[in-house]
Amino acid sequence: MSNNSYSSGFLHFVLGSTKYKMFNFMVSLVLLLILSAVLEGVKHGYLVINTISSIVFIAGVYAVGREKKTLIIAAILGLPWFLSEWAFTTSPQSLFTSILFCLFVTVTIFNHILKSKDITADTLYAAVCVYLLLGILWVSIYGSIEYLSPGAVFVSDSLGNSGNISTNELIYYSYTTLSTLGYGDITSITPLTRIISVLEALAGQLFIAFLVARLVSIYTAKALQKG
Numbered sequence: 001m002s003n004n005s006y007s008s009g010f011l012h013f014v015l016g017s018t019k020y021k022m023f024n025f026m027v028s029l030v031l032l033l034i035l036s037a038v039l040e041g042v043k044h045g046y047l048v049i050n051t052i053s054s055i056v057f058i059a060g061v062y063a064v065g066r067e068k069k070t071l072i073i074a075a076i077l078g079l080p081w082f083l084s085e086w087a088f089t090t091s092p093q094s095l096f097t098s099i100l101f102c103l104f105v106t107v108t109i110f111n112h113i114l115k116s117k118d119i120t121a122d123t124l125y126a127a128v129c130v131y132l133l134l135g136i137l138w139v140s141i142y143g144s145i146e147y148l149s150p151g152a153v154f155v156s157d158s159l160g161n162s163g164n165i166s167t168n169e170l171i172y173y174s175y176t177t178l179s180t181l182g183y184g185d186i187t188s189i190t191p192l193t194r195i196i197s198v199l200e201a202l203a204g205q206l207f208i209a210f211l212v213a214r215l216v217s218i219y220t221a222k223a224l225q226k227g
Contacts, residue, residue, distance in 0.1 A: 021059075021062055021063045022063055022109075022122050022125035022126045022129055023121075023125050024059050024062075024063075025056075025059040025060055025062070025063040025125075025129050026125050026128050026129050026132070028052065028055045028056045028059045028060075029056060029129065029132040029133070029136070030132070031052050031055075032049070032052045032053060032055075032056050033132070033135075033136075033171060035048060035049055035052055036049055036167060036168060036171060037168050037171065037172075040166065040167065040168045050085050050086060053082075053085050054082060054085070054086075057078045057081070057082045057101075060074065060078065060101070060105045061074045061075050061078060063105070063109065063129070064104075064105050064108040064109065066112075070108055073104060074101065074104060074105060074108075077097055077100045077101040077104055078097070078098075078101040079097075080093060080094045080097040080098075081094055081097055081098035081101055095140065095143060095144040095147060096144065098140045099137065099140045099141060099144065102133055102136055102137040102140055103137060105133060106130055106133040106134065106137060109126050109129055109130050109133070110130050112126055113126050113127060113130065113211075113214065114214070116218065117218065118218065118222070119215055119218050119219060119222075123215075127211050130207065131178075131204070131207060131208075134178055134200070134203055134204060134207065135171070135174045135175045135178045136174075138174045138177070138178065138196070138200045139167070139170050139171050139174045141196060142170050142173065142174060142193065142196070143167065143170055145192065145193055145196075146165055146170070149190075151189070153165050153170070153173065153186070153187075153188050153189070153193055165186070169186060172186065173186045174200065177197050177200045177201050177204075178200050178201065178203070178204035179204060180201050180204065180205065
């Protein structure tokens, strides 16, 4: 076998493998969350965060692009958010499309889990992606509310912070709500954000309950077939 044939086969395996799609997307999401916390306020740190955000956008489109239609929809929904990140501008339109992008990618991957007939690494990577995306989806929602109505979410006075809440604090608030840790050092002060927070907590718990039930049902079905 020639080197060209080997390289072509390897690239086809990597680019065509669903496992690598979900794994790469999962890693990019984790990196975005970690670096958003570590590099916030660091000089030129926004360039690294924007680069990782771009990778998340590309990996997300690639992960759901099993069909041409879903790939095009994801690209169209995510492009305004992608461009606004590098243009360093924020608008209601870009915030709204970022919510739609996260929602579309989340639902598409969730649908993939529903259709899975085997418990594979791909299924587990997809489940982690959905959970991480739920938190990011609500970060986008909180960010939109904070942009349109500053002060809708606030940081407790005990932290010594005042003014608009930062993206890092929104991420922290979203995931403590999603996982129902509820430390209480950051809270919402309007009926709208409170009910949205309740919905996020419910979504997190229901997803975990569903995931466990789904994995058990797949395992049981396979065991009965073998039996």
